[in-house]
Amino acid sequence: MAAPDEWVVIPAEDLLVMTLAPDAQGNPREVVxxxxxxxxxxxxxxxxxxxxxxxxxxxxxxxxxQDNYVVQWGDPGYDNPESGEVEQKPLPEGLRVxxxxxxxxxxxxxxxxxxxxxxxxxxxEDSYSDWTWFESxxxxxxxxxxxxxxxxNWPVHCYGMVGVGRDYSPDTGTGAELYTVIGHAxxxxxxxxxxxxxxxSGMEDLSSLPRGSGALGFYTEEEAxxxxxxxxxxxxxxxxxxERPEYEYLSTDGETFAKYAEARANRRDPFFIxxxxxxxxxxxxxxxxxxxxx
Amino acid sequence: MAAPDEWVVIPAEDLLVMTLAPDAQGNPREVVxxxxxxxxxxxxxxxxxxxxxxxxxxxxxxxxxQDNYVVQWGDPGYDNPESGEVEQKPLPEGLRVxxxxxxxxxxxxxxxxxxxxxxxxxxxEDSYSDWTWFESxxxxxxxxxxxxxxxxNWPVHCYGMVGVGRDYSPDTGTGAELYTVIGHAxxxxxxxxxxxxxxxSGMEDLSSLPRGSGALGFYTEEEAxxxxxxxxxxxxxxxxxxERPEYEYLSTDGETFAKYAEARANRRDPFFIxxxxxxxxxxxxxxxxxxxxx
Numbered sequence: 001m002a003a004p005d006e007w008v009v010i011p012a013e014d015l016l017v018m019t020l021a022p023d024a025q026g027n028p029r030e031v032v033x034x035x036x037x038x039x040x041x042x043x044x045x046x047x048x049x050x051x052x053x054x055x056x057x058x059x060x061x062x063x064x065x066q067d068n069y070v071v072q073w074g075d076p077g078y079d080n081p082e083s084g085e086v087e088q089k090p091l092p093e094g095l096r097v098x099x100x101x102x103x104x105x106x107x108x109x110x111x112x113x114x115x116x117x118x119x120x121x122x123x124x125e126d127s128y129s130d131w132t133w134f135e136s137x138x139x140x141x142x143x144x145x146x147x148x149x150x151x152x153n154w155p156v157h158c159y160g161m162v163g164v165g166r167d168y169s170p171d172t173g174t175g176a177e178l179y180t181v182i183g184h185a186x187x188x189x190x191x192x193x194x195x196x197x198x199x200x201s202g203m204e205d206l207s208s209l210p211r212g213s214g215a216l217g218f219y220t221e222e223e224a225x226x227x228x229x230x231x232x233x234x235x236x237x238x239x240x241x242x243e244r245p246e247y248e249y250l251s252t253d254g255e256t257f258a259k260y261a262e263a264r265a266n267r268r269d270p271f272f273i274x275x276x277x278x279x280x281x282x283x284x285x286x287x288x289x290x291x292x293x294x
Numbered sequence: 295m296a297a298p299d300e301w302v303v304i305p306a307e308d309l310l311v312m313t314l315a316p317d318a319q320g321n322p323r324e325v326v327x328x329x330x331x332x333x334x335x336x337x338x339x340x341x342x343x344x345x346x347x348x349x350x351x352x353x354x355x356x357x358x359x360q361d362n363y364v365v366q367w368g369d370p371g372y373d374n375p376e377s378g379e380v381e382q383k384p385l386p387e388g389l390r391v392x393x394x395x396x397x398x399x400x401x402x403x404x405x406x407x408x409x410x411x412x413x414x415x416x417x418x419e420d421s422y423s424d425w426t427w428f429e430s431x432x433x434x435x436x437x438x439x440x441x442x443x444x445x446x447n448w449p450v451h452c453y454g455m456v457g458v459g460r461d462y463s464p465d466t467g468t469g470a471e472l473y474t475v476i477g478h479a480x481x482x483x484x485x486x487x488x489x490x491x492x493x494x495s496g497m498e499d500l501s502s503l504p505r506g507s508g509a510l511g512f513y514t515e516e517e518a519x520x521x522x523x524x525x526x527x528x529x530x531x532x533x534x535x536x537e538r539p540e541y542e543y544l545s546t547d548g549e550t551f552a553k554y555a556e557a558r559a560n561r562r563d564p565f566f567i568x569x570x571x572x573x574x575x576x577x578x579x580x581x582x583x584x585x586x587x588x
Contacts, residue, residue: 169564188573
């Protein structure tokens with residue numbers, strides 16, 4: 001059992017409530033997204049709050065479901081090879097334009113600086129970076145340059161992570177077009193697209209949607225009725241107190257998390273006969289739970 | 295372009311055609327499974343052919359859909375915490391009983407033997423083994439003991455791989471209960487369960503099924519109507535010539551595959567600004583296509 005103070009409450013400003021149209025049986029569908037904290041992707045995240053507060057997302061839809069890859073939602077006319085020449089929904093004022101450098105957060109120090117250039121005690125081997133571990137509850141990859149005394153780090157494309165759709169470089173996307181990962185971690189997208197958050201509730205309402213038969217999994221015009229309408233996306237902080245979802249995550253700096261990560265690498269429950277002896281970061285989902293309330 | 299002789303025809307004896315009940319709109323749903331070749335899991339695979347030929351699979355159902363994990367099909371009464379005490383469908387005679395050693399294939403040699411104890415020129419770093427690469431078109435993990443001069447290898451739980459459900463050790467399963475991976479590669483299952491094949495067509499008919507709300511993603515009694523009936527599973531070799539599906543895979547020993555794997559690690563299409571510089575084995579799906587026919 002983790003001590004109560006190892007659980008960290010997620011600020012209401014970092015939670016988005018996305019309400020999909022009810023399913024075919026009339027059941028409500030609500031998805032909760034947690035946005036990332038500093039220092040990652042803050043420009044895009046500011047845009048997402050702006051878009052939510054302008055109610056720009058209300059009435060968009062899920063337009064793309066590509067098996068073992070992503071579910072993507074936004075303006076049906078955006079970057080959709082199946083929509084042809086259609087008018088796009090005008091974006092609100094005040095959106096920031098982010099650069100490709102902003103996909104990665106880098107720290108550099110002089111020769112006498114205290115920056116950590118080697119992995120910490122807890123770390124995970126990785127095929128895509130020098131090492132991976134968790135920061136403030138998020139899966140992060142690290143790369144070090146001894147020459148420039150720079151540590152670069154960036155969030156990792158695990159199952160359920162949410163990113164910002166974009167057009168070809170140098171476009172970096174605004175936040176109007178979002179996707180989540182529904183298959184094996186597509187790590188080649190790391191440092192190529194901004195990650196902004198993750199799905200913490202309702203994932204199955206996205207991952208089980210019918211796959212699109214068009215290019216890249218977009219729904220074709222003939223199957224436009226498969227597009228799931230998104231009724232609204234709201235910042236939880238803007239909801240009346242009684243309607244705000246409240247979630248907390250297990251601190252990734254504590255002893256309980258370190259034990260949990262070790263147990264994920266070496267399963268001891270009776271089903272397992274051969275412990276793996278290792279794990280990749282996307283096989284160690286950070287525990288998240290609803291707060292019990294007051 | 296790969297030379298024609300780099301494509302390898304899959305024997306009809308290694309293909310299973312699984313016919314699901316039509317979907318809610320009446321569309322047919324057919325899934326094709328490729329079984330693994332020697333030396334892996336051949337006892338279970340023999341059982342699966344026996345079960346298919348006894349038509350034992352006809353009338354079973356998909357009973358478990360756990361998000362980011364597996365879809366499982368078989369006897370609704372088997373190992374299903376939601377079914378309570380129900381009678382199980384009797385199995386045919388002649389099924390082999392496999393051991394836990396059979397999850398892994400090992401080769402040992404004397405000091406003067408020619409066995410390769412080090413990784414080949416092409417290999418992939420791995421968090422779960424000494425290295426990974428492909429054999430006869432399949433993703434394989436390797437581990438070496440210098441002391442005993444033994445190389446152990448085993449197939450890897452990537453998205454779409456098919457395995458044999460089992461009860462607690464020492465049970466190893468018969469092949470009557472099968473599952474496929476619908477999320478991030480659950481590599482901790484490697485060497486703990488027999489892998490027998492992979493889905494090569496129709497994956498989306500399984501991965502988009504509604505998730506079960508019971509323990510481990512089993513459908514509860516209240517949602518028993520979500521179980522997808524399986525009308526039949528047939529060995530392709532037993533079908534009339536005109537109805538046999540014909541598939542081929544890109545040889546994983548050839549130059550074309552090596553280039554493909556390298557390109558997966560270092561994407562050069564214009565969308566990417568930062569090549570990953572590496573890839574894990576489950577991000578390099580072996581290319582498989584329908585044969586063009588005569």
